[in-house]
Amino acid sequence: MFLERPAQIMAVIRQNTLASSKMINIGGRPVLVPTPPQTPSGHHLSENLKLALAFAAIYIVWGSTYLAIRYAVETIPPLVAVSIRHAVAGTILLAWAWARGFRPTREHWISGFIIGAFFFLIGHGTLHWAEQYVGSGLAALLIATEPMFILVLAAMVGQRRISRISALGLALGVVGVAILTGSGLAGKGSTVTGVLAVLVGSLSWAAGVVITPRVKLPSDALARTAVPLVCGAALLLIAAGVSGEFQQAQWARVSLKSIAGLAYLIAFGSIVAFTAYTWLLQRCSPTLVATHTYANPVVAVLLGWLFASEPLTLRVVFATVAILSAILLIRRGEQDTVTHTKAIARAAESDLRPAVIERVS
Numbered sequence: 001m002f003l004e005r006p007a008q009i010m011a012v013i014r015q016n017t018l019a020s021s022k023m024i025n026i027g028g029r030p031v032l033v034p035t036p037p038q039t040p041s042g043h044h045l046s047e048n049l050k051l052a053l054a055f056a057a058i059y060i061v062w063g064s065t066y067l068a069i070r071y072a073v074e075t076i077p078p079l080v081a082v083s084i085r086h087a088v089a090g091t092i093l094l095a096w097a098w099a100r101g102f103r104p105t106r107e108h109w110i111s112g113f114i115i116g117a118f119f120f121l122i123g124h125g126t127l128h129w130a131e132q133y134v135g136s137g138l139a140a141l142l143i144a145t146e147p148m149f150i151l152v153l154a155a156m157v158g159q160r161r162i163s164r165i166s167a168l169g170l171a172l173g174v175v176g177v178a179i180l181t182g183s184g185l186a187g188k189g190s191t192v193t194g195v196l197a198v199l200v201g202s203l204s205w206a207a208g209v210v211i212t213p214r215v216k217l218p219s220d221a222l223a224r225t226a227v228p229l230v231c232g233a234a235l236l237l238i239a240a241g242v243s244g245e246f247q248q249a250q251w252a253r254v255s256l257k258s259i260a261g262l263a264y265l266i267a268f269g270s271i272v273a274f275t276a277y278t279w280l281l282q283r284c285s286p287t288l289v290a291t292h293t294y295a296n297p298v299v300a301v302l303l304g305w306l307f308a309s310e311p312l313t314l315r316v317v318f319a320t321v322a323i324l325s326a327i328l329l330i331r332r333g334e335q336d337t338v339t340h341t342k343a344i345a346r347a348a349e350s351d352l353r354p355a356v357i358e359r360v361s
Contacts, residue, residue: 051283057268057276058292063299065269066136066143067308069128071261075254077245078128081262083236086120089270090229097223104218104227111215112231118208120232121239126201133194135310140300141180142198144323147293147330148173149206157210160334169329176322179315221278229270290331294324 072081094104104112131139148170154160162170181195218224240246280289301320304310 051280054276054280055292057273058280058289059295060299061268061273061276062292063140063296064303065265065273066131066140066300067303068261068264068269069139070131070136070304070308071257072265073128073132073258074261075250075258076262077240077249078132079125079236079240079243079245080249081258081265082120082124082128083233083240085262085265085270086124086229086236087233088266090226090233092271093222093226093274094230097218097220097226100220100222102218102220102223104223107216108218108223108227109231111217112227113235114215115208115212115217116228116230116232117235118204118211119228121235122204123201123208124232125236125239126197126204130194130197130201133190134198135304136308137297137301137304137310137312137316138180138195139198140297140304141316141319141323142177142195143202143205144293144297144327145173145177145199146202146206146209147327149203150209151330151334153206153210159210159213163333166330166333169326169333171326172322172329173326176319176326179319179322221281225274293327297324 069081072085127139127143134142151160151162151166151170155162177199181192218227277289277292297320301310301312301316305312
């Protein structure tokens, strides 16, 4: 009797926790977000400082990871670098989730390998490989096409409807990519291959986003990232071994810059920024948190120009404006579609209500 009470209490706590949470899409990714706690009127200075640092993490740190990737793959083979990055970060996050009481099931691992293949094996694997041949700013702008791929794939499987505003955004995004990959890439085979690799990675990540709601990942936000990270790292380690990158790696010639870039990706790109991301989701509106989608490519382009002498031409500026405007239009179109759907549901409910009342009476 007394031994059963703690288990019953924990079950009630878990049930209440899930009841007070909701599943939302952030940057195209489904995330279980707890209901924001009630905060007293008048934020303290420390709370405002925490918010500022957290937004700086998802704005600047995530934007700077593209430059860190470029540094890491200069002397470390790309698949080796990305597999080490995700293996270390995934292990830390999974240990953290385990300490909080999370226990992965067989279904979690199966789903983790499916999503890990789309997100990390193909998505991040191609990005790290491509940054041997394309600039970090260009890679970030091409990765920004992800919401466009998500919209098209979701429409193909019947998950979403492409509104006129979203269609305009897609067209503008195609123009932006055409500006990036046009005259400046003529005659450079390796650069063209790198650009295509980044686009394949963006498409793969978008496919993972569309598939994610259909698989059984953990409901806990931390574990939901940790399990696919660990599974993706395992797949990347296998890919690095099969491709011969481990045998080709010249560890004695790995530069300090590459080591620093990889360490930065692990500590700040994967752990600090993600922790800030999940913390912000509990305190700010999802729309506000999702603004990092617009900031990251701009930060990447500027950092690549400042620290890696990547050209900041009018072509890059125009492409940046076009792609970010496309993302804005696509998100606006999605919001209008959701608002329209809710309005129809409310109208249908109001039309049915008198009939229900009449039957009851």
